[in-house]
Amino acid sequence: MKMKAALLHGAHDWRIEEIDSPVNNDDELLISIRACGVCHSELHQWDEKIPTLDYPRFIGHEAAGIVKQSGNNIKKFKNGDRVGIWIFGKGFAEEVTVKEEQVFPLADDISFEEGALAEPISCTTNALLKTNLQLSDTVALVGTGFMGLILLQQLKHQGVSKIIAIDVRDEILEKCGQLGAEYILNPMKVDVAREIKELTDGRGVDAAFEVGGVQGTLDLVPQITRMEGKVVIFGYHPGKRIINDLGYWNWMAFDIINGHFRNMETILDGARRGMDMVNTKKIDMNTLITHKYKLDEIEEAFSAAKYKPDGFIKSVITI
Ligand SMILES: [Zn+2]
Numbered sequence: 001m002k003m004k005a006a007l008l009h010g011a012h013d014w015r016i017e018e019i020d021s022p023v024n025n026d027d028e029l030l031i032s033i034r035a036c037g038v039c040h041s042e043l044h045q046w047d048e049k050i051p052t053l054d055y056p057r058f059i060g061h062e063a064a065g066i067v068k069q070s071g072n073n074i075k076k077f078k079n080g081d082r083v084g085i086w087i088f089g090k091g092f093a094e095e096v097t098v099k100e101e102q103v104f105p106l107a108d109d110i111s112f113e114e115g116a117l118a119e120p121i122s123c124t125t126n127a128l129l130k131t132n133l134q135l136s137d138t139v140a141l142v143g144t145g146f147m148g149l150i151l152l153q154q155l156k157h158q159g160v161s162k163i164i165a166i167d168v169r170d171e172i173l174e175k176c177g178q179l180g181a182e183y184i185l186n187p188m189k190v191d192v193a194r195e196i197k198e199l200t201d202g203r204g205v206d207a208a209f210e211v212g213g214v215q216g217t218l219d220l221v222p223q224i225t226r227m228e229g230k231v232v233i234f235g236y237h238p239g240k241r242i243i244n245d246l247g248y249w250n251w252m253a254f255d256i257i258n259g260h261f262r263n264m265e266t267i268l269d270g271a272r273r274g275m276d277m278v279n280t281k282k283i284d285m286n287t288l289i290t291h292k293y294k295l296d297e298i299e300e301a302f303s304a305a306k307y308k309p310d311g312f313i314k315s316v317i318t319i
Pocket residue numbers: 039040041061062119120
């Protein structure tokens with residue numbers, strides 16, 4: 001059997017190809033993919049050809065679909081089940097095989113696009129678990145794109161006092177307000193460090209999440225976090241970044257938390273918990289999916305993720 005897949009041959013060089021469909025073994029499910037999100041972490045290898053990576057690349061790791069065939073040893077799922085899946089790649093295609101523990105059931109009223117987000121929601125969930133926020137903490141989100149907006153919705157269930165959303169895009173800040181952020185601050189317009197001092201009796205926030213993944217967001221977190229407060233490096237930083245004054249970080253006794261995870265058990269547990277919050281409507285993914293594309297429009301989908309046209313939060317490929 002053959003299927004369509006989008007393979008990345010080099011910078012901006014997507015090719016839709018007919019390749020062999022994967023075949024599942026007894027311990028795997030064959031999933032007919034219906035949606036796959038475009039992730040910020042994939043952009044660098046598309047925007048330029050990275051010499052240390054092998055091309056053509058078969059990427060896409062935020063997928064959902066329908067169980068087409070379940071192996072003999074599969075217990076929890078049957079053909080026809082609607083599921084979100086956690087995968088390493090190969091998501092921009094019609095079919096993929098996965099192990100049972102990588103599969104999460106979708107509630108009937110959750111779309112494939114919403115259900116495709118097991119991987120990002122695993123990241124936010126695990127970062128929040130690791131940060132171990134306390135009741136009535138004041139929390140800042142520095143950078144409130146797609147991931148920041150998931151964190152924000154999850155924070156509303158953590159019993160925190162104030163959520164302060166910080167971003168350079170006003171329309172995103174407006175969304176943060178709609179989703180329950182108590183304060184919204186645009187560093188292009190106000191002195192964020194001073195505003196936060198005022199909002200926290202001069203102390204700084206109990207926890208600051210660096211979400212933006214750029215030097216500017218990394219520079220801002222130490223300026224707004226209280227002594228012994230938590231600094232969570234959540235953003236994806238593919239390039240070189242500099243901690244400006246580690247002496248100051250030391251002096252402030254920040255609790256520095258790396259919000260990234262590599263242990264598969266942890267990742268899948270985060271996905272399970274996060275997908276439960278999607279299925280029970282504690283997180284509204286629908287409001288975050290702003291741009292949908294077909295598989296042969298994948299270049300446009302990646303461009304949108306990079307250049308963020310008006311209203312952009314997340315692009316998803318439908319298959
Ligand atoms: Zn991702």
